[in-house]
Amino acid sequence: MGPRYRGTKTEVRALAAFVALQRAAESVMGATQEEIVRAGLTQSQFGVLEALLHLGPLCAKDLARKILRTKGNLTLVIENLEKGGLVERTARDEDRRFLTVALTKKGRRLVAGMFPRHAGTIVKAFRVLTADEQEELRRLCRKLGKAQG
């Protein structure tokens, strides 16, 4: 009903890019969602397991940064993973403020088993882009992501 907002070309360009960016990210995330739910995990839980698989044991703070959540949230996520016997945490001796979170055998088996299908889903989603386009997208996104914290 009301008159639409009309921005400058610069604004329109950035806003359009931003909307597309959000939707693309949501779209690919949605594609991976089903497998994760089927395994009885949340996105955050899977994100933690995946990070531990690829990077080895990490402290909670690093995990929070990796999966883009708050510290407070990580406490719960790790707790729930621990209840499921998928990770274990131990205080670090050098600095007892830190916890080292590591995969258990069961956790490693689970996430390692899920990963090929997970990667396949993402590959499939990205197949609408050529290899060069994927690399260009990555380059542009990295520039954008690095610009802030």
Next chain:
Amino acid sequence: MGPRYRGTKTEVRALAAFVALQRAAESVMGATQEEIVRAGLTQSQFGVLEALLHLGPLCAKDLARKILRTKGNLTLVIENLEKGGLVERTARDEDRRFLTVALTKKGRRLVAGMFPRHAGTIVKAFRVLTADEQEELRRLCRKLGKAQG
């Protein structure tokens, strides 16, 4: 500690692009977060107001699609906006299953007042990219987003 997962080139390329995509989206969202919180809104609430400002009155289902949330969630988001006197909903006469959600004067004033700064934040975040890069990013993201739902 365990050996890192080593995927094929194709997998590595798609996964790297996906991670960068998520982080870029999070990064820009984070930049806009502060203004939204300061206005006493959530991301979802602001998303609804923004959609209504740009597109005019919409039904809850369309709003859900726009802001990438579930119907059930929209019930609450709209309810909270209504409590704040920012939107009003009226049953549509042609089809009484539909609600028409529209901005009130107060709601319009709020979101229209916020928008320039909001747009400015996004423009600023995207300034690390040239105009051409922004358009290329948009093109790639749209391809990716359209591929699924």
Next chain:
DNA sequence: GGGTAATAGTTCAACATTAAACTATATGGG
């Protein structure tokens, strides 16, 4: 027309998420 399927929205319970206050540990300068 009446029954069936489809669609819009609501409700509800379970859970996730955040921000802020808090505890515990470490660091560094006087």
Next chain:
DNA sequence: CCCATATAGTTTAATGTTGAACTATTACCC
């Protein structure tokens, strides 16, 4: 050593989010 400061993690309250079951309305079709 002691105090101030910083950092990692936890707790708590408020709120957001989802998915599934539910109601209400409409569309379709025999």
